[in-house]
Amino acid sequence: xxxxxxxxxxxGGTIAGRAASAFDNVGYQSAQLGxxxxxxxxxALAGLEVEAEQVTQIDSKDMDFAVxxxxxxxxxxxxxxxxxxxxxxxxxxxxxxxxxxxxxxLLAPAKxxxxxxxxRPATSAGADGPQNLxxxxxxxxxxxxxxxxxxxxxxxxxxxxxxxxxxxxxxAFTSGDAGPLAYIEExxxxxxxxxxxxxxxxxxxxxRAPADWPRVEIVWSYAGATGSTVxxxxxxxxxxxxxxxxxxxxxxxxxEEALLHAQPAGVVVRRTTRCAEGVVIATxxxxxxxxxxxxxxxxxxxxxxxxH
Ligand code: ASP
Numbered sequence: 484x485x486x487x488x489x490x491x492x493x494x495g496g497t498i499a500g501r502a503a504s505a506f507d508n509v510g511y512q513s514a515q516l517g518x519x520x521x522x523x524x525x526x527a528l529a530g531l532e533v534e535a536e537q538v539t540q541i542d543s544k545d546m547d548f549a550v551x552x553x554x555x556x557x558x559x560x561x562x563x564x565x566x567x568x569x570x571x572x573x574x575x576x577x578x579x580x581x582x583x584x585x586x587x588x589l590l591a592p593a594k595x596x597x598x599x600x601x602x603r604p605a606t607s608a609g610a611d612g613p614q615n616l617x618x619x620x621x622x623x624x625x626x627x628x629x630x631x632x633x634x635x636x637x638x639x640x641x642x643x644x645x646x647x648x649x650x651x652x653x654x655a656f657t658s659g660d661a662g663p664l665a666y667i668e669e670x671x672x673x674x675x676x677x678x679x680x681x682x683x684x685x686x687x688x689x690x691r692a693p694a695d696w697p698r699v700e701i702v703w704s705y706a707g708a709t710g711s712t713v714x715x716x717x718x719x720x721x722x723x724x725x726x727x728x729x730x731x732x733x734x735x736x737x738x739e740e741a742l743l744h745a746q747p748a749g750v751v752v753r754r755t756t757r758c759a760e761g762v763v764i765a766t767x768x769x770x771x772x773x774x775x776x777x778x779x780x781x782x783x784x785x786x787x788x789x790x791h
Contacts, residue, residue, distance in 0.1 A: 493518025496575030498612035500604030513542035543575025548693035569595035569623030587631035587642035595628035630679025697789035699723035710741025732763035
């Protein structure tokens with residue numbers, strides 16, 4: 484372990500949410516309690532110092548590029564310190580997989596950055612936040628841990644594969660057919676796969692101001708799809724389009740035709756699948772490039788790619 488300190492960065496979410504009744508798990512207000520408050524009452528980790536910093540306080544459905552940059556900057560700041568072993572980020576579940584992918588793409592950290600949150604607000608009689616946070620701290624303090632991951636409901640997921648798969652259940656996250664990185668049991672890891680690794684796609688310093696990020700939108704293929712959304716987006720100045728195709732990234736012919744016309748107009752198109760599991764398998768005859776990511780993650784990768 485590089486150091487003895489774990490820094491917990493708060494961004495809001497249901498884990499910091501409050502409801503009027505202890506039995507109301509949907510009619511609550513997200514992002515109400517400070518991150519220092521969330522840490523109160525958690526069991527101390529032997530020999531570890533925990534420091535808290537509030538980066539923002541939002542419902543993660545409202546996540547935006549400016550918050551991502553601010554969070555990445557705070558992560559980079561703390562990761563560079565020798566006395567810091569790892570980071571925990573408390574975050575709403577709605578866009579947690581996007582933030583995890585963004586941070587891994589940008590930082591590819593050699594120390595652990597563990598995102599966590601909750602499906603029930605802090606005021607719930609069955610709040611899951613405290614256990615998730617204790618598990619995330621345990622992961623961040625594990626010698627040899629590295630990369631951006633999500634600790635949730637006793638399971639650890641890597642940034643590349645993690646996705647929110649359920650709107651209500653406590654075990655809301657999955658790694659799909661890739662499988663989880665580890666299980667977290669009584670503060671110990673039962674590791675199944677290697678830690679997230681690789682090189683950053685871009686450096687923090689090379690990012691444009693958030694207002695200047697290339698606009699990339701997602702369109703879907705489905706029965707009766709047309710090309711009209713694509714044409715409207717191209718006319719509106721979109722720089723990139725990710726299409727969530729059916730099955731192995733197949734597209735309704737009307738949508739495909741509009742996307743093929745968008746490319747010579749300077750729009751970069753990437754093909755993914757709307758299937759919850761698996762990634763598109765490219766073939767020699769592909770006219771639109773496939774990418775082995777979920778649609779929301781392919782969008783982030785394309786934004787970073789287009790940010791020359
Ligand atoms: N809407 C909430 C958010 O993403 C849901 C959650 O935190 O679980 O912040």
